[in-house]
Amino acid sequence: MQSSLVLQNLVSAPVLFFFLGILAVLLGSDLEIPSPLPKLFSLYLLLAIGFKGGLELAHSGLGPQVVLTIGAAVLMSLLVPLSSFLILRSWLDPFNAAAIAASYGSISAVTFITAESFLNVLKIDFDGFMVAALALMESPAIVVGVLLARVAASSADTVKKSQKGNIAWNEILREAFLNGSVFLLIGSLVIGGLVASFSPTGLTKMEPFTDKMFYGALCFFLLDMGIVAAQRIQDLRRAGPLLIAFAILAPLVHAAVGLALSLALSLPQGDTLLFMVLCASASYIAVPAAMRMTVPQANPSLYISSALGVTFPFNVVIGIPIYMALIQRFVPAS
Amino acid sequence: MQSSLVLQNLVSAPVLFFFLGILAVLLGSDLEIPSPLPKLFSLYLLLAIGFKGGLELAHSGLGPQVVLTIGAAVLMSLLVPLSSFLILRSWLDPFNAAAIAASYGSISAVTFITAESFLNVLKIDFDGFMVAALALMESPAIVVGVLLARVAASSADTVKKSQKGNIAWNEILREAFLNGSVFLLIGSLVIGGLVASFSPTGLTKMEPFTDKMFYGALCFFLLDMGIVAAQRIQDLRRAGPLLIAFAILAPLVHAAVGLALSLALSLPQGDTLLFMVLCASASYIAVPAAMRMTVPQANPSLYISSALGVTFPFNVVIGIPIYMALIQRFVPAS
Amino acid sequence: MQSSLVLQNLVSAPVLFFFLGILAVLLGSDLEIPSPLPKLFSLYLLLAIGFKGGLELAHSGLGPQVVLTIGAAVLMSLLVPLSSFLILRSWLDPFNAAAIAASYGSISAVTFITAESFLNVLKIDFDGFMVAALALMESPAIVVGVLLARVAASSADTVKKSQKGNIAWNEILREAFLNGSVFLLIGSLVIGGLVASFSPTGLTKMEPFTDKMFYGALCFFLLDMGIVAAQRIQDLRRAGPLLIAFAILAPLVHAAVGLALSLALSLPQGDTLLFMVLCASASYIAVPAAMRMTVPQANPSLYISSALGVTFPFNVVIGIPIYMALIQRFVPAS
Amino acid sequence: MKRIDLFLNEREANRVCKALHKAGAPGYSVMRHVTGRGLAGEISEDMDFSGLGANAHIVAFCESHMVNRLREAVKPLLELYGGVGFVSDAEPL
């Protein structure tokens, strides 16, 4: 069962284009998607996923199941950075530990989308409100990450007094909630909800853009993510074996916790996979951009290469089908 | 009636994304659509709108109604700069007055498109040949603007003799007719007409690109226009209250004149709205690019911020539904 | 017959947008598609054409007809550079002769796509495996080109000893097989085949992206190619009349050889046109990028302006309909 | 040898390059998409979609005796359209 799921995932177009990008780097091809084209795809994916999530949220409404699920997701985005920080602190300084912890508390929208595509192929339903969970997991993880860095730093007295109170709450909250990608995702979610509620004719006119193009654009973006992830591999040497181990074990552990929570919430199979993927994935879009400004003492190559160079490929290639295999074992098909 | 139209406009996806862009700037988000992505959308919108206009023009033919309407539009693009210039001269130097006047004589394609989307939502028909009117209003306004600057400058004797005859007709005409966006719009119009007449199979193959993607691409572009318009707001302080008042009153007055002309031409409701919007809108694509070269003495922040920072949001957000409310009062539904 | 085919080609949207680009330059318009937008379209076209070719190859399988046709194509990509080199050597130094020869041995994907569109308009079928032929003609031509430059250079003793063995096989093969555009095309072909074989639901989800958008994106790209080709025209003066004559005669001769081979292989009309176009077209994407690195002594403006400034417009505008007219004469309609 | 650095609006860059070439500059390099601040206030890439663009940075290395001629070629354009220019010492590598 499990191996057939892995295989089915491996031959899907998005995953194959991801491999093509990796291969390009490994073989030394000069294939590149020049900047800012990857940004175009990343903006597009966030806009489309937010819009679709918003309209489905408008349809499903905010029932108790929805609120509980979103609440559980936000809880995970607070707990994961804390537990990760405690583990990472055993060999990393507080700044790097906090930045990496924030990354794992937050989510990877592309991993989420790839899981959705996987569910589509398996013809398993999932609920649109899961996108709301996705959107609401980014900011808390960033806030926790920055606070951990501050607290640990001031107690460790490694920084000069003058630097301590330097960056205001004001800035932390801006990076957490107004970070371009977080803002676009939440904004599109709200717009999708408003349009679905008040101007339904607008939905069919958006559909070719937000729906039809989606899968192809995802392939294109994953081609670039393959290139970028592979280029990060050489950074991994600097990261060291402990961080690499963390980057593989963390998603497994967080996915297991996510499974337990999903069972407690009796989520259906599709939503369970998405919930597990939210817990298991690590952010390499919003969090790096936020950490660079708020925890400049942390080394970007560490938090980027673990999240993007290890955890992301792991989840996209093997994680998703493994989680699905577990789900088929524990969650009854509806 | 009018307030429900305003509301219906406010909850449409394009306008909501425009607001999202404004909000991003006001809240201090770092959301940006990096250059040259906005150019991609602006080129796309011009190509698509021109192509669709051309094919509809080919279907409708150049009957007397079509010719008269286009003639009235061109007339407005000659008169509006003249009257605007006379008003603006009361507090501005000839260069700035001429550049702003050219902008208000010309049109904003995005405002036009937003009005089309609004008509679609209201399920009110409109004629494709209105795009031809749009395309033909840019150049005359630019020519008049440059000539006004020249004449006023030489009579005011504020420039050195040597500079007077400096820039040839040659250059004015190039900026007026060969400006990239004007050229692409007119070229696509002609191509749409040729393909519709001689190679109809080509139409269905273009349709997914020029038609289906259109609404979504408009949303994306308006997100960026929201960002850019909001960034112009701080320029407004320099512009002064008189110019801000002009930027709000001019569209209302020009729309009213447009309504009168439409009634005289007995245009149906949809075409009347488009005609009013053509008169009411001000150019922030073709005209700034042309004025920068031909009237370098004018301050770009004045003509850009009035057209893009005030008149554009005004038209898109409140102007269009107000014009529609007037139309429903004066123009019989067909 | 022939003149009606020429006309039918001239009024197709892609060719008209190509003209629009040329016209923009000739008239002095400032229309430009800023970098890297053309790259977006070129990556997209390669990805889409490869993907579609791969899935059709998966459907048709690798029968003897397919293998023979591809073999004939690869043969042409080896022979054309050799014969071209011999001719070009009569007035050019070995480096420039070799680089131009490589260009004519290789192919132009956009010319191929334009021929496909032309067949679509004429409602003539063609086989998807022709894309495999396209993909496999680039690398051999590059290898032959580089080897010719090396051999000729060392026998002519025009280079210092130290430079001779300087660039390893390693690099030649990388430029030939791992050049970004070659790699993306072949990779997408393989992915298309894998998805078609193992994950057919993925096909319908890719279709709006790879299929529906294709024609419009081709128009956009050809608009830019028109601009670029026209800008090359002034380089032609430096190229001299002999090279211009070569750039017009070579496609005709190579197309004729292609026609003979197609007859021998008894290819149907559609495949024959594509085969002729593969032989007749010259590369201006993969080959220049490869020659710049491997034969730096050659002058890029010579090989780019002959392939892109002369042969490409010739094929797209008159070549394709002429070849079709010949085919209608010699190849029975199926 | 001297190095000339010019900063001006992208839209005029072509004109200035042509003027440099005509005045005999042995070469020049142009960087576009330059933002900045000067007498005319802040310049961003916002209006790039309209063809107006941001600033361009033009660098030209030339023999010291050429500086006067290049200055004469370029100054009137900078005065008409705005923009600034600087000179410094340099040597060929």
Add this chain to the structure above:
Amino acid sequence: MKRIDLFLNEREANRVCKALHKAGAPGYSVMRHVTGRGLAGEISEDMDFSGLGANAHIVAFCESHMVNRLREAVKPLLELYGGVGFVSDAEPL
């Protein structure tokens, strides 16, 4: 007159520009999308899609006596976030 060249991450460029302006710089120019290598290793445009960006190159020409003030404005930011700065001689064109 002096020329100041700064290289630092794009994400901090705005802050540095504001600091220059506040410290009285008569103008500055910013080139983004700069890649390179320094103490922090290689910087590419890979992460541009995330908003992290590559480096920015900021150039400011100013009177020689201003250099100290601009240095004081900019140095703390370079120390906190990383980045390098250089000064050389220049003249107005």
Add this chain to the structure above:
Amino acid sequence: MKRIDLFLNEREANRVCKALHKAGAPGYSVMRHVTGRGLAGEISEDMDFSGLGANAHIVAFCESHMVNRLREAVKPLLELYGGVGFVSDAEPL
């Protein structure tokens, strides 16, 4: 301290950077998408879609005694592929 400015085709920029690094340059910065004119005529961004690109501008600041080693590392590449280089004086900020 010295400043080295190199202008060459984008496609060779990586090689030159590697050569600089190997020769011991403490750092460098690369600006791509540079257009210009030199002995090889005008270079535009036209062919960017093909991977050929326009020019790159590489800047490296180094101790004066390093200039010779960097020159030796870079000159052969400039001679093979084309491109120009200049040196001038600079100080750390």
